[in-house]
Amino acid sequence: MFSQFSEHALHQYPNIRLPKDSLIGHALPLFGGKVSAGFPSPADDYVEKSLDLNQFLIQKPAATFFVKAQGDSMLGAGIHHDDILIVDRSIEATPGKIVVCALNGELTVKRLAQTRQGWCLQPENPAYPDIPIQDELDMVIWGVVTNVIHSV
Amino acid sequence: MSDLIALVDCNNFYVSCERVFRPDLIGKPVAVLSNNDGCIVARSQEVKALGIKMGVPLHQVADLVKQHRIQLFSSNYTLYADMSQRVMNTLASFAPSMEVYSIDEGFLDLSNVYPCQHNPEAYAKRIKHTVWRHTGIPVCVGMGPTKTLAKLANFAAKKWPHTGGVLDLSNLVRRHKLMAIVPVGEVWGIGRKLSQRLNALGINSVLDLARQDPNYMQQQFSIVVARTVQELNGIGCMELEAITPAKQQIIASRSFGEKLLTFEQLARAIADYASRASEKLRRQHSLCSHIGIFIHTNPFSQTDAHYYQTAGRRLTQATNDVRLISQTATRLLEEIYKSGYKYHKGGVILSDIRPASQPAQIDLFESPGTLLSSQLLMQTLDAINQRFPQSTVIAAKGFDQRWKAKADHVTPHYTTNWRQLPKAYCK
Numbered sequence: 001m002f003s004q005f006s007e008h009a010l011h012q013y014p015n016i017r018l019p020k021d022s023l024i025g026h027a028l029p030l031f032g033g034k035v036s037a038g039f040p041s042p043a044d045d046y047v048e049k050s051l052d053l054n055q056f057l058i059q060k061p062a063a064t065f066f067v068k069a070q071g072d073s074m075l076g077a078g079i080h081h082d083d084i085l086i087v088d089r090s091i092e093a094t095p096g097k098i099v100v101c102a103l104n105g106e107l108t109v110k111r112l113a114q115t116r117q118g119w120c121l122q123p124e125n126p127a128y129p130d131i132p133i134q135d136e137l138d139m140v141i142w143g144v145v146t147n148v149i150h151s152v
Numbered sequence: 153m154s155d156l157i158a159l160v161d162c163n164n165f166y167v168s169c170e171r172v173f174r175p176d177l178i179g180k181p182v183a184v185l186s187n188n189d190g191c192i193v194a195r196s197q198e199v200k201a202l203g204i205k206m207g208v209p210l211h212q213v214a215d216l217v218k219q220h221r222i223q224l225f226s227s228n229y230t231l232y233a234d235m236s237q238r239v240m241n242t243l244a245s246f247a248p249s250m251e252v253y254s255i256d257e258g259f260l261d262l263s264n265v266y267p268c269q270h271n272p273e274a275y276a277k278r279i280k281h282t283v284w285r286h287t288g289i290p291v292c293v294g295m296g297p298t299k300t301l302a303k304l305a306n307f308a309a310k311k312w313p314h315t316g317g318v319l320d321l322s323n324l325v326r327r328h329k330l331m332a333i334v335p336v337g338e339v340w341g342i343g344r345k346l347s348q349r350l351n352a353l354g355i356n357s358v359l360d361l362a363r364q365d366p367n368y369m370q371q372q373f374s375i376v377v378a379r380t381v382q383e384l385n386g387i388g389c390m391e392l393e394a395i396t397p398a399k400q401q402i403i404a405s406r407s408f409g410e411k412l413l414t415f416e417q418l419a420r421a422i423a424d425y426a427s428r429a430s431e432k433l434r435r436q437h438s439l440c441s442h443i444g445i446f447i448h449t450n451p452f453s454q455t456d457a458h459y460y461q462t463a464g465r466r467l468t469q470a471t472n473d474v475r476l477i478s479q480t481a482t483r484l485l486e487e488i489y490k491s492g493y494k495y496h497k498g499g500v501i502l503s504d505i506r507p508a509s510q511p512a513q514i515d516l517f518e519s520p521g522t523l524l525s526s527q528l529l530m531q532t533l534d535a536i537n538q539r540f541p542q543s544t545v546i547a548a549k550g551f552d553q554r555w556k557a558k559a560d561h562v563t564p565h566y567t568t569n570w571r572q573l574p575k576a577y578c579k
Contacts (some may be wrong), residue, residue, distance in 0.1 A: 052280045058189075060286065061238075061241070062237075062238040062239075062241040062285035062286055062287065063238070063242070063285075065566075065567060066567075066570075067574050067575065067576040068247060068573045068574070068575050068576065069575075069577075070575045070576065070578060070579075071284060071578035072576050072577045072578060073578040073579050074578040075578075079179070081578075084573065085576060089285060089286050089288065091287045102175030102176075104176075105174075105175050105176025106175075106176065107173075107175070107575065107576040108577050108578075108579070109577065109578045125578075128579065140175065142175070142288075
């Protein structure tokens with residue numbers, strides 16, 4: 001009951017609303033087999049279902065936000081300036097995850113790490129310093145980055 | 153009837169929405185302004201602590217704003233609507249049945265929810281924590297065997313922080329203890345006038361009201377008050393509303409940003425309101441048969457001459473076509489517009505609404521193709537407006553936008569516009 005409602009279950013509860021899709025879905029039919037020159041093989045399988053990026057990228061729409069990365073401190077993780085990050089607030093922030101956190105009141109992207117000295121916020125660029133997480137640090141985890149949208 | 157109903161209510165909702173994307177403002181005084189930046193419609197705890205009341209005109213507290221550096225925001229309804237959907241969607245996973253009561257309140261039917269039965273308050277704490285985690289919005293949860301008690305519990309959970317923001321009034325002893333110290337005016341449905349009349353009868357606390365005979369209350373006041381007494385005693389009289397009924401009247405109106413003087417200026421504003429109202433009509437798949445408009449000067453002005461006028465027209469055929477609605481509204485404006493006045497506000501009212509699917513009376517003079525082509529045009533228009541909001545302009549509108557409401561402190565549409573995403577710094 002506490003996992004997501006399936007589409008079927010949702011129809012029973014007309015009063016439950018889903019957030020609007022932020023992405024305009026692009027459906028691409030997938031061809032399941034080889035199409036050789038001439039006639040398609042009767043053994044080929046045409047996949048019926050269309051591919052939807054929303055389904056692939058977003059597990060919890062209500063808890064998922066998009067933010068725009070600014071700066072280059074996370075280049076090593078494949079995050080460039082102006083990339084769009086998909087951030088899921090429902091995912092637990094564990095060591096190794098890339099997080100968005102409110103650092104001194106500003107949304108900041110870092111990798112969460114656990115060292116022998118304790119917890120730490122690390123950049124992915126040697127030009128930037130580690131930030132140890134101590135009691136006095138004004139830091140709140142805002143969400144976990146799950147995907148990066150990078151235009152080429 | 154249900155055994156256990158929860159009311160989940162967001163704390164300072166508009167302010168909380170803004171703070172999700174401005175974590176630097178947590179703990180700082182923040183207020184959100186009404187349309188036209190006229191009054192304060194949402195306050196953070198810090199602003200409440202300064203004694204600034206809900207709905208106070210901004211100019212009245214301008215000094216306090218400056219002195220305490222209160223951060224002001226114009227209302228960002230696009231953002232609030234989206235955040236509200238997120239909160240409601242998150243709540244939906246906690247109960248099989250829920251009622252979205254307002255933009256920031258929802259009732260959950262927790263009867264027979266297995267994990268809740270053993271320890272309802274622990275479950276409520278989980279709800280509160282999950283909403284905060286997933287959406288960033290802080291909420292309070294009140295619970296009881298009826299909606300009225302759930303509302304009362306929520307009020308207490310919010311007012312007394314030591315509750316942890318969660319309170320269950322199922323237990324009679326605890327319920328009566330609370331009701332004895334809360335004034336009767338705090339009960340859902342008991343407004344100021346009613347509570348004064350109750351006080352005159354010696355009914356001062358919620359407990360006093362709960363102890364009244366429902367029949368006596370019905371005689372003295374109304375069936376609604378009688379039901380409230382029943383509800384306060386744990387006897388449910390109100391089901392969760394499963395379906396939001398379609399609006400029976402649609403009003404689009406706003407105060408003008410600047411006083412409008414000429415017919416042309418008013419016509420542009422009225423055309424825009426007609427456009428918005430007809431959009432709402434189409435969204436709920438309805439047609440209307442009556443169109444009305446109103447215009448008036450500022451009723452509170454000491455210096456401006458006063459003028460208030462309305463006009464309405466019944467249509468021979470129900471419609472949701474923006475062209476017909478807009479044209480009719482403009483013609484109505486011709487009937488009531490008088491020059492020499494400084495107009496402060498106007499609006500379009502669509503009524504006599506019925507579902508588009510119901511069979512209509514056929515107008516002998518209407519050609520059959522018209523309705524279909526009108527529908528296709530409306531669909532196209534709606535699709536364009538959804539992709540590029542407010543981009544389509546009907547002839548009367550024009551580009552002079554002086555009548556548009558003032559909004560000096562707008563915040564981005566963080567969650568609904570690709571060009572206005574919040575920034576996350578890599579530094």
